[in-house]
Amino acid sequence: MCDTCKKKFYITTPIYYPSAKLHIGHTYCTVAADAMARYKRLQGCDVMFLTGTDEHGQKIEEKAKAAGVTPQQFVDNIVTGEKGVLDLWKLMNISNDRFIRTTDDYHVAAIQKIFRKMYENGDIYKGSYKGKYCTPCESFWTESQLKDGKCPDCGGEVHDAQEEAYFFRLSKYAGRVRKLLTETDFLEPKSRVNEMVNNFIDPGLEDLCVSRTSFTWGVPVDFDPGHVVYVWIDALFNYMTALGFENDKYDDLSKFWPADVHFVGKEIVRFHSIIWPAMLMSLDLPLPKKVYGHGWLVMDGGKMSKSKGNVVDPYVLAEMFGVDALRFFLLRTFPFGSDGNFSNELLINTINIDLANDLGNLVSRTTAMVEKYFGGTLPAERAAGEFDESLISLVSGLRDRVEAQMEKFQFQNALEEIFKCIQRANKYIDETMPWALAKDEANKARLATVMYNLLETIRICATLLLPFIPASCEKIFAQIGAGADVQTWDTANVWGKLSQTVTVHKGDAIFPRVDAEKALAKLEELHQEQLKSLLPALEVEPYLTEKVDFDTFCKSDLRAVKVKACEPVKKSDKLLKFTLDDGTGTDRQILSGIHKFYEPDELLGKTLVAIVNLPPRKMMGLESCGMLLSAVHTEKGEEKLHLVMVDDSIPAGAKLC
Numbered sequence: 008m009c010d011t012c013k014k015k016f017y018i019t020t021p022i023y024y025p026s027a028k029l030h031i032g033h034t035y036c037t038v039a040a041d042a043m044a045r046y047k048r049l050q051g052c053d054v055m056f057l058t059g060t061d062e063h064g065q066k067i068e069e070k071a072k073a074a075g076v077t078p079q080q081f082v083d084n085i086v087t088g089e090k091g092v093l094d095l096w097k098l099m100n101i102s103n104d105r106f107i108r109t110t111d112d113y114h115v116a117a118i119q120k121i122f123r124k125m126y127e128n129g130d131i132y133k134g135s136y137k138g139k140y141c142t143p144c145e146s147f148w149t150e151s152q153l154k155d156g157k158c159p160d161c162g163g164e165v166h167d168a169q170e171e172a173y174f175f176r177l178s179k180y181a182g183r184v185r186k187l188l189t190e191t192d193f194l195e196p197k198s199r200v201n202e203m204v205n206n207f208i209d210p211g212l213e214d215l216c217v218s219r220t221s222f223t224w225g226v227p228v229d230f231d232p233g234h235v236v237y238v239w240i241d242a243l244f245n246y247m248t249a250l251g252f253e254n255d256k257y258d259d260l261s262k263f264w265p266a267d268v269h270f271v272g273k274e275i276v277r278f279h280s281i282i283w284p285a286m287l288m289s290l291d292l293p294l295p296k297k298v299y300g301h302g303w304l305v306m307d308g309g310k311m312s313k314s315k316g317n318v319v320d321p322y323v324l325a326e327m328f329g330v331d332a333l334r335f336f337l338l339r340t341f342p343f344g345s346d347g348n349f350s351n352e353l354l355i356n357t358i359n360i361d362l363a364n365d366l367g368n369l370v371s372r373t374t375a376m377v378e379k380y381f382g383g384t385l386p387a388e389r390a391a392g393e394f395d396e397s398l399i400s401l402v403s404g405l406r407d408r409v410e411a412q413m414e415k416f417q418f419q420n421a422l423e424e425i426f427k428c429i430q431r432a433n434k435y436i437d438e439t440m441p442w443a444l445a446k447d448e449a450n451k452a453r454l455a456t457v458m459y460n461l462l463e464t465i466r467i468c469a470t471l472l473l474p475f476i477p478a479s480c481e482k483i484f485a486q487i488g489a490g491a492d493v494q495t496w497d498t499a500n501v502w503g504k505l506s507q508t509v510t511v512h513k514g515d516a517i518f519p520r521v522d523a524e525k526a527l528a529k530l531e532e533l534h535q536e537q538l539k540s541l542l543p544a545l546e547v548e549p550y551l552t553e554k555v556d557f558d559t560f561c562k563s564d565l566r567a568v569k570v571k572a573c574e575p576v577k578k579s580d581k582l583l584k585f586t587l588d589d590g591t592g593t594d595r596q597i598l599s600g601i602h603k604f605y606e607p608d609e610l611l612g613k614t615l616v617a618i619v620n621l622p623p624r625k626m627m628g629l630e631s632c633g634m635l636l637s638a639v640h641t642e643k644g645e646e647k648l649h650l651v652m653v654d655d656s657i658p659a660g661a662k663l664c
């Protein structure tokens with residue numbers, strides 16, 4: 008197919024807020040879009056795969072201020088800094104063709120032009136906004152949109168706010184948008200259509216506030232200083248400015264617009280399926296062909312967060328389990344349109360069952376047998392036999408079944424189809440029993456056929472797995488001796504493309520089994536560290552508000568005491584027994600629960616402070632006459648204690664007052 012005849016395919020992910028490091032939930036959509044882009048390229052399409060970052064808004068401005076840096080420095084660090092967004096996509100083997108940052112000059116200038124055009128055509132007008140404002144979501148809400156008085160998106164507090172602002176005439180497009188949603192396949196899955204129509208369109212679409220004066224970190228409205236463009240105009244038009252709309256940086260608009268699909272998380276479906284088409288209608292621009300609202304990865308039913316019991320850092324998970332294992336898990340385990348409950352146990356199970364047991368074993372058993380029985384190269388003789396037909400017919404139709412699912416973005420089902428074949432091939436080994444065939448030279452042709460059928464199944468499955476686990480598939484191809492000419496979408500539909508006399512190269516296990524117990528313990532340890540890092544650095548006991556009069560205070564007799572001996576109390580983890588010189592000539596014994604903080608030897612000879620007129624107490628059968636003073640606080644969740652020590656030149660018995 009020549010370049011100009013190639014089918015075009017334009018796919019986008021949401022552009023991410025770099026307000027914090029991305030977690031595994033963010034990785035989900037980008038991995039899905041990557042699988043889709045790779046699949047389309049394999050099919051021979053001319054693909055444009057766009058992702059990026061949405062860098063303006065009040066939240067970023069506030070976070071930058073708190074961090075003591077400029078907003079630009081703040082976002083630069085999260086986007087281009089070490090282990091930032093760009094690094095993450097590189098690590099995850101994301102094959103995006105373009106990356107847009109909404110702070111890019113060409114985008115900023117284009118947004119100004121777009122805003123002005125909509126102002127000039129009358130769809131943007133100036134008014135005053137009164138409403139309930141949610142700061143984290145940067146959204147105004149009406150009373151009726153609130154859920155239990157809280158923000159319907161994040162569940163957070165809202166407050167009354169009013170400001171002079173520009174508005175977009177969203178209400179004008181309600182009818183056309185409703186038709187788009189209800190009469191076409193613009194929005195999928197279909198369940199999301201009802202949600203949009205019932206919750207937003209039918210209750211009455213209000214005009215949308217599209218500028219802010221309460222912060223400055225945004226695209227300035229060039230004809231009205233003090234106003235910045237509200238993030239959704241800025242954010243949504245990225246899909247077009249990245250192709251060259253209203254700018255000279257790129258020149259792909261006529262080639263790739265309208266987009267074939269926008270992948271978006273369910274909470275931003277509203278912006279993509281109502282506001283976005285309405286804005287495009289306002290400018291008389293073609294609408295994207297589809298918006299697909301995927302579900303969330305949740306933990307224990309709630310949104311992802313570090314404070315829940317899982318490590319959600321993709322760097323940690325990729326390092327422990329491998330990038331492909333993580334990519335595979337995300338798309339194999341959860342239906343793309345619904346929420347999926349993430350857990351480390353599930354991740355490890357998926358790796359061990361599908362990748363290590365089923366796929367990994369099939370590859371290593373097959374290549375090991377070809378090496379053992381044929382020295383690595385199959386002979387040309389063949390002998391068909393029982394079980395061949397059922398395997399071959401299942402695998403021959405696989406590509407079309409995978410394609411049918413991929414076209415509907417049903418990654419889980421596509422993988423299910425592939426794994427049915429992998430499982431069938433493993434069963435074929437048990438049925439044909441190559442080890443029994445190998446005992447008799449007369450079975451050589453039959454044994455070669457069995458091996459060939461297995462290798463050919465692996466070749467076809469690996470080709471279809473390329474969009475999901477590209478690096479591992481390359482390793483598989485190398486092991487089974489499949490050249491580039493038989494790793495193509497066209498050959499994935501034709502049985503028998505692998506050379507009949509192929510040479511295999513058994514290598515290391517491609518998907519080593521994960522020791523679940525060890526891995527979970529390690530993750531738990533990392534999670535505890537993460538939790539600690541979230542705790543305040545330093546915490547001291549709250550101050551007492553109740554006043555104590557001077558005379559009462561003076562009733563405490565504080566003395567300098569010198570440690571003559573110190574030893575742990577038998578059968579106690581905590582207690583140390585001190586023999587102290589208190590200046591009276593008679594040793595004083597004090598027990599103190601500080602063994603966790605001090606070894607007895609390090610305290611010998613030290614001059615400490617004790618309250619000496621407390622009534623004696625018995626602990627573990629021993630008498631304690633007084634109490635040693637110490638300073639206590641908590642650091643990163645850990646209790647710290649320091650005995651109060653005074654200068655050694657101070658004699659035992661000196662009164663502290």
Ligand code: ME8
Nearest residue numbers: 021022023024032033061242243271272303304311
């Ligand atoms: O919404 N599971 O940015 P964002 C699945 N800047 N997806 C998740 C997720 C989870 N646990 N957590 C977040 C924005 N996401 C805007 C987009 S587009 C013009 C502007 C998804 O960084 C979320 O659903 O807050 C969204 O689609 C994406 O991550 C980006 O979220």
